[in-house]
Amino acid sequence: MSTTTELQKDAGTAGTSEETLLELKSMRVFYGAIEAIKGIDLTVRKGEIVALLGGNGAGKTTTLRTVSGMLQPRHGEVLLRGERIDGIKSHELVRFGIGHVPEGRRVFSTMTVRENLEMGAYRFSSVDMAEMDRVFTLFPRLAERRSQQAGTLSGGEQQMLAIGRALMGKPELLLLDEPSMGLAPLIVQQIFEIIEEINKQGTTVLLVEQNATQALGLANRGYVLETGEVAMSGPATDLLADNRIRAAYLGEGAA
Template sequence: MILLKIEDVTVGYTEIDILHNVTVTVRSGEIVSVIGPNGAGKSTLLKTVFGILKPRNGNITLKEKHITGLRPDRIVRKGISYVPQVENVFSSMTIQENLEMGAFIRRDDYSQRLEEVFDLFPVLRERKKQKAGHLSGGQRQMVAMGRALMLDPQVLLLDEPSAGLAPVLVSGIFEKIREVNATGVAMIIVEQNAKEALKMAHHGYVLAMGRNVLDDTGEALLANDEVGRLYLGG
């Protein structure tokens, strides 16, 4: 079933368009990876879905309902969570408080969900009273994802989850992403690390200069010679 549909979206700052008629579709339970060179507009795509940027043209629908141009605090209530690339934790607050803030809009008892998130990231349970600002990069990324997962979102938007992490930690974080996906959360991942991102992707999109260039299953894109030459480093 199609969950999130981004159709012909054009976005720009004052004068220059960053995205031109970009289309991305996410089905339930899917990992969709978006790869492409720096400046291709990958992060802009996520910010647009989440309502931080307003599209000039095009439609974004979640389960066939329009969410185009809604404010971020409205979009969150529709079941989409977003993990920004940088400054994605409340560094002066404890891990537990970070996760509570993730559940801010929930009015029900979310202690069950808190336990699930701690099960997913056991290291966070051990350190739940520690301030997020004192954590390592990899743990901070887990707090950021944990915060976003507190809502039990239908779609998770991840902006470069491996950015700034030491190479040894990268595979760990991708492993966590797979685990999260296994709980049924669909996601769009924007990544520089194209090979890893495509490996776990059900579907992949290649963006360049703000336009769709290619899209196919993750495996097919990995096997594609052109993609290999241009984006996977040979």
């Protein structure tokens, strides 16, 4: 069993507050008899970007799917603004201010870019055109392709569309699962710049990402999962400098 190592208490970062937005308490999640998440504790403060790192099978995607209501914890609690949300169905959690961009993008391939974005606003009685304009400002490529079927977009454009679709629901907390997966380095850089801008505009982000350098370079704090447990946590700068992280994720030998 891994022991949680808190590198140091984060003194706070510009643009964030001490208000806790999301909190996981002793959360345990099972697939049948298999325990995928083994009692983790995790906190995301309002205004932060928090990175969730770990190898394949560590439990990162399971964590996001549980926060967004796609899975239910068998034990523990999921709290949003201090209120328990575990047990609430995923389509209802959108109304609580949670947006989820799943791994693999999953756009509606036969629908146009504009129609995909409109689907993201289903929690409202009508589409907020100002919000759509905001998405098109963040993603000019989508504006150029608004009448194009989503299935004909490049991988990077589909990732932009998946993020834009989530933003149409006006989330306070945005869950991003592997946004850089399968994308060219230049596109990855663009995606991370957009995530940073989304955060600056007031959206809190919980980011699952294999690219530790990119993720920790963007995040305020990070957690490292190993086989369903929190192995390390702390300010992103400290995690990035830690020899164990560098050896595990950056291909460098520990000193």
